[in-house]
Amino acid sequence: AQSVTQLGSHVSVSEGALVLLRCNYSSSVPPYLFWYVQYPNQGLQLLLKYTSAATLVKGINGFEAEFKKSETSFHLTKPSAHMSDAAEYFCAVSVGGNNRLAFGKGNQVVVIP
Amino acid sequence: GAVVSQHPSRVICKSGTSVKIECRSLDFQATTMFWYRQFPKQSLMLMATSNEGSKATYEQGVEKDKFLINHASLTLSTLTVTSAHPEDSSFYICSAGGGRETQYFGPGTRLLVL
Numbered sequence: 001a002q003s004v005t006q007l008g009s010h011v012s013v014s015e016g017a018l019v020l021l022r023c024n025y026s027s028s029v030p031p032y033l034f035w036y037v038q039y040p041n042q043g044l045q046l047l048l049k050y051t052s053a054a055t056l057v058k059g060i061n062g063f064e065a066e067f068k069k070s071e072t073s074f075h076l077t078k079p080s081a082h083m084s085d086a087a088e089y090f091c092a093v094s095v096g097g098n099n100r101l102a103f104g105k106g107n108q109v110v111v112i113p
Numbered sequence: 114g115a116v117v118s119q120h121p122s123r124v125i126c127k128s129g130t131s132v133k134i135e136c137r138s139l140d141f142q143a144t145t146m147f148w149y150r151q152f153p154k155q156s157l158m159l160m161a162t163s164n165e166g167s168k169a170t171y172e173q174g175v176e177k178d179k180f181l182i183n184h185a186s187l188t189l190s191t192l193t194v195t196s197a198h199p200e201d202s203s204f205y206i207c208s209a210g211g212g213r214e215t216q217y218f219g220p221g222t223r224l225l226v227l
Contacts, residue, residue, distance in 0.1 A: 043119075103156045106156050
């Protein structure tokens with residue numbers, strides 16, 4: 001069954017520093033992978049997605065992620081953290097033929113001034 | 114981009130009552146919608162897949178008689194929590210499918226059962 005693993009529930013990063021959130025997937029078929037961001041008491045907003053096209057995917061707010069099949073990874077990065085990046089980030093994989101999503105446990109990002 | 118709304122955004126009810134949550138796709142049609150539940154500081158757990166014009170498909174462990182789902186049109190799905198109890202208090206989020214590539218999420222509904 002398809003699944004994703006996110007390690008480290010809380011991630012602290014200094015303002016202006018690199019943001020790196022790790023996501024590893026398990027899938028028996030070529031996966032569709034997603035990163036979503038959630039601000040407090042809100043729904044999820046799509047940051048970016050991988051759908052078997054380019055392996056380096058650029059998203060909104062300066063985020064990007066690289067699909068590495070050999071490492072079964074889809075890590076999310078942003079070169080310079082901003083205070084507004086403080087939020088919860090979820091990696092997800094599309095499961096089955098009806099577009100169901102399986103989510104990782106999420107990373108709570110805290111940006112330190 | 115596609116917009117999904119939920120109503121209400123927040124609801125407080127007494128134990129034993131039923132609560133209905135609406136999920137609407139505002140500018141696109143969705144044959145499939147999904148209902149998730151999120152506990153504090155935790156990830157989203159898929160409860161059920163809502164299919165327009167047919168019965169919903171529930172995930173293992175989700176009581177279909179307690180969480181009634183109706184998807185009567187291509188833009189509206191409803192989740193009714195029947196005979197709510199305090200342990201049903203949670204954040205409920207819906208999403209509408211944009212094909213295999215994207216799901217669009219609603220802003221969520223905070224349910225508090227007293």
